[in-house]
Amino acid sequence: MPAGAAELGEQLQTVVAEMASWMREYGDVTPHAAQDVDPSELAAATAELRSRLRDNYPFHHPRYAGQMLKPPHPAAVIGYVTAMLVNPNNHALDGGPATAAMEKDVVAQLAAMFGFAGTPETPGHLGHLTSSGTIANLEALFVGREIHPGKAIAHSADAHYTHARMAHLLGIEAIAVPTASDGTMDVDALDALLASGRVGTVVATTGTTGLGAVDPVHEIVPVARRHGVRVHVDAAYGGFFRLIADDQPDGVAAAPYLAIADCDSVVVDPHKHGLQPYGCGAVIFRDPGVAQHYLHDSPYTYFTSDELHLGEISLECSRAGAAAAGLWLTLRLLPLTPDGLGAVLRPGRRATLAWARLIEESDELRLYQPPQLDILTYLPARARLSEVDAASAAAMAAGMARPPAESLHLATYTVDGPALAARGHRLDVDVPAGRILRSVLMKPEHEAAVPGLHRQLLDLLRPTNGPRSPDTGENPPLAHHT
Numbered sequence: 001m002p003a004g005a006a007e008l009g010e011q012l013q014t015v016v017a018e019m020a021s022w023m024r025e026y027g028d029v030t031p032h033a034a035q036d037v038d039p040s041e042l043a044a045a046t047a048e049l050r051s052r053l054r055d056n057y058p059f060h061h062p063r064y065a066g067q068m069l070k071p072p073h074p075a076a077v078i079g080y081v082t083a084m085l086v087n088p089n090n091h092a093l094d095g096g097p098a099t100a101a102m103e104k105d106v107v108a109q110l111a112a113m114f115g116f117a118g119t120p121e122t123p124g125h126l127g128h129l130t131s132s133g134t135i136a137n138l139e140a141l142f143v144g145r146e147i148h149p150g151k152a153i154a155h156s157a158d159a160h161y162t163h164a165r166m167a168h169l170l171g172i173e174a175i176a177v178p179t180a181s182d183g184t185m186d187v188d189a190l191d192a193l194l195a196s197g198r199v200g201t202v203v204a205t206t207g208t209t210g211l212g213a214v215d216p217v218h219e220i221v222p223v224a225r226r227h228g229v230r231v232h233v234d235a236a237y238g239g240f241f242r243l244i245a246d247d248q249p250d251g252v253a254a255a256p257y258l259a260i261a262d263c264d265s266v267v268v269d270p271h272k273h274g275l276q277p278y279g280c281g282a283v284i285f286r287d288p289g290v291a292q293h294y295l296h297d298s299p300y301t302y303f304t305s306d307e308l309h310l311g312e313i314s315l316e317c318s319r320a321g322a323a324a325a326g327l328w329l330t331l332r333l334l335p336l337t338p339d340g341l342g343a344v345l346r347p348g349r350r351a352t353l354a355w356a357r358l359i360e361e362s363d364e365l366r367l368y369q370p371p372q373l374d375i376l377t378y379l380p381a382r383a384r385l386s387e388v389d390a391a392s393a394a395a396m397a398a399g400m401a402r403p404p405a406e407s408l409h410l411a412t413y414t415v416d417g418p419a420l421a422a423r424g425h426r427l428d429v430d431v432p433a434g435r436i437l438r439s440v441l442m443k444p445e446h447e448a449a450v451p452g453l454h455r456q457l458l459d460l461l462r463p464t465n466g467p468r469s470p471d472t473g474e475n476p477p478l479a480h481h482t
């Protein structure tokens, strides 16, 4: 964690004391005996909890270079816990005005980051936090269905599986558009599909969950507009890269990110790259007028204000006000600017590029494809896909099996023959599909760790550390074609 555990502990103690002091302003409350627990039983139960939580991977450590997981920033923890002691519900203003106001504030900051300024008729934006990217995407697809009833959604073949699933839930068809050789949506194929008139909403993904591939939003928007189709951007993973979308050596490509401003809706997960604990997604619409699709009446909420409440523009009901407080406090300290949160993303991007270079220069590994964000995919140099699969799985298992202080935690990603061939990898595709290795380098601490990660991986790939193929012997390095 960026701040020491002692520092965070001290802050939390202050938080608990201060919130208790606010509560006492209302007069003392004698706790009811029904909720009393024996202090020694509490201590024993929490000790058991801590012991059970040891069954985890070290998400906080740079040698955890697997999935998109990391602990929240201390500011997010302090913000979340402070508000959680009150436990406001951001479903309605009556559930806690302060965190509802914070939610509107952080959503406005997210909208500004994406360049959402509304339409000439209805300036501004409409949006709210959600408990996840899944729900946020569901809402965007729901609004798309209300605007284009009976029409399908189109997403790239590499889009998150949630889109097909949510389309099923909404009773609409989901059509997968093929990807180009870099894992991004094939815009010509999209154009041909949209010409059929079947599609009402295109989902562009700026940062696929598997490869971190960024769909060319700037090319998708004009095609969609020509066919009168909505564009929704799933930036659940990659949305915050907007802050470093500057075409710089340690930034990411600008054009797709700048074009998000012209899309109809966007989803971003503060619980992925926004340093928040789980339970924090966001959906934002460019046109505030879409609120009409959410409207409902409830006899038991909204009695203190005539304003549009968060609960009136959200499909979810109860939501943690604490999530808004955690994000609000974090953004007060690390704002949505290139020098704020952007400076937290850049080292991970540099780490990814540095490891990609080491991999390209090595004889033992191949880069699956150049990384567009901070997700790296690579494979052991082997002659056959079955051997790549076995070596990848063995390296992952061997890394995790080492003692904690020497462990290396990687993830795998399944590829097939056509996907390998599209990227110029010529190997014998003797099995229909196989696993390669994948690392999400989303912690700034990864930058300093890269040389060590690479050395450790090479060590794990040595034949003594994994099953050796009986018939290729030396596993000769292959020519590199990407």
Ligand SMILES: *Cc1c(COP(=O)(O)O)cnc(C)c1O
Binding pocket: 131, 132, 133, 134, 135, 137, 160, 162, 205, 207, 208, 209, 234, 235, 236, 237, 238, 269, 281
């Ligand atoms: C993570 C992710 C989702 C799903 O979001 P959750 O917060 O896990 O529900 C959707 N799309 C993309 C691109 C993602 O990376």
